[in-house]
Amino acid sequence: MELSNREAWTAFHGMILGAIFLLAFSGGVASFWSLRPQWVTSAGIKERTYRLYAGTTIMAIAAWLTVLTGTYKVYVWYRAAPPSGTTDFSKYPKAALLANPDKADWHDFGMEWKEHIAWIAPILATAVAAMVIYYGPRLAHEPRIRSILLGVFVLAFGIAAVAGMMGAFITKAAPVL
Amino acid sequence: MATMSRSQPEPQPMPSGDVPPAKRDGFPAATLMAAGVGVFVLGLMTTWAEASASMKSRLQLNDDVGPLSGKTTWAVIAFAASWVVLSVVLWKRDKCLNIALGVFAVLTVAGLVGTFPTFFQAFG
Numbered sequence: 338m339e340l341s342n343r344e345a346w347t348a349f350h351g352m353i354l355g356a357i358f359l360l361a362f363s364g365g366v367a368s369f370w371s372l373r374p375q376w377v378t379s380a381g382i383k384e385r386t387y388r389l390y391a392g393t394t395i396m397a398i399a400a401w402l403t404v405l406t407g408t409y410k411v412y413v414w415y416r417a418a419p420p421s422g423t424t425d426f427s428k429y430p431k432a433a434l435l436a437n438p439d440k441a442d443w444h445d446f447g448m449e450w451k452e453h454i455a456w457i458a459p460i461l462a463t464a465v466a467a468m469v470i471y472y473g474p475r476l477a478h479e480p481r482i483r484s485i486l487l488g489v490f491v492l493a494f495g496i497a498a499v500a501g502m503m504g505a506f507i508t509k510a511a512p513v514l
Numbered sequence: 515m516a517t518m519s520r521s522q523p524e525p526q527p528m529p530s531g532d533v534p535p536a537k538r539d540g541f542p543a544a545t546l547m548a549a550g551v552g553v554f555v556l557g558l559m560t561t562w563a564e565a566s567a568s569m570k571s572r573l574q575l576n577d578d579v580g581p582l583s584g585k586t587t588w589a590v591i592a593f594a595a596s597w598v599v600l601s602v603v604l605w606k607r608d609k610c611l612n613i614a615l616g617v618f619a620v621l622t623v624a625g626l627v628g629t630f631p632t633f634f635q636a637f638g
Contacts, residue, residue, distance in 0.1 A: 374533075379532035404586070408579055408582060408583070408586065409576070409578075409579060412579060412582070413578040413579060416579075416580060417578075445631065445635075446631050446632075449631040449635070450629070450630065450631050452582055453556065453557075453560050453582075453585070453629035454626070454629050456556055456586045456589060456590075457552075457553050457556065457622075457625065457626070457629070460549050460552040460553060460589070460590070460593050461549055461553075463549075463593075464545045464546060464548070464549035467545050468541075468542045468545050468546075471537070471541055471542060471545075472537060472542070473534065474534050475534040475535070475536065475537055478533055478534070478536075479536075482539070482542065482611070485546075485611075485615060489546075489549075489618075492622075
């Protein structure tokens with residue numbers, strides 16, 4: 338049982354960072370939701386605020402690392418052009434998809450969408466983390482701002498989820514080996 | 515038959531000394547608008563690269579990555595630069611979050627449209 342260098346990077350990009358991203362999102366959402374002065378004491382607000390710092394900051398860092406490894410490692414192998422005369426496209430996922438009319442849309446639509454929108458997630462996640470740190474415990478007393486931040490946070494997650502799902506489907510159709 | 519009821523603690527008002535003071539919303543407004551600018555620039559670059567071959571080649575900052583390297587680099591630069599500028603301008607301002615939210619929504623929707631393949635490929 339072993340992973341090639343490319344498979345290891347793909348697993349790091351999609352599975353390890355993806356899992357961290359998902360965990361951080363879950364912690365962030367739970368903290369946003371429960372950060373209400375009528376539900377918790379001032380000590381509880383402090384504890385939830387620290388959890389919120391962790392959830393939003395870790396999600397932002399995981400999102401940046403995911404897009405950087407995706408773009409500058411995995412995507413390079415994905416889009417590499419095969420030498421002329423190549424008939425075996427197993428090491429050239431993009432060429433393999435485009436050579437098969439039944440799979441070409443995985444590149445033309447799936448990858449074209451994924452490679453661009455994925456970069457929106459870290460921008461939004463960073464903005465949320467910065468605003469959470471700015472407000473700190475005061476956020477518990479600002480229900481409207483908390484709702485706005487939760488909305489942007491969920492949007493960042495939703496965009497990353499679309500990109501991640503496309504990545505999983507594309508990897509199934511033409512893996513980076 | 516005995517009924518079970520979950521007893522919930524009565525909400526207790528927080529002692530006023532424990533409530534942190536209100537903060538101006540200039541920095542959050544700047545942050546939201548800067549995020550919108552970053553998303554919008556990504557959508558703009560994506561569509562522009564499709565419409566113009568010379569733009570596409572200019573965006574190729576890294577040969578291995580192709581034009582995606584330029585589109586994303588410029589989007590991140592736009593996000594960071596506008597964040598700095600808007601933060602300096604709005605730092606001491608207050609009550610500007612509603613406008614910022616509107617600007618963010620418009621720019622983000624435009625950016626999402628600009629990065630949607632069916633839209634930007636129509637310019638190819």
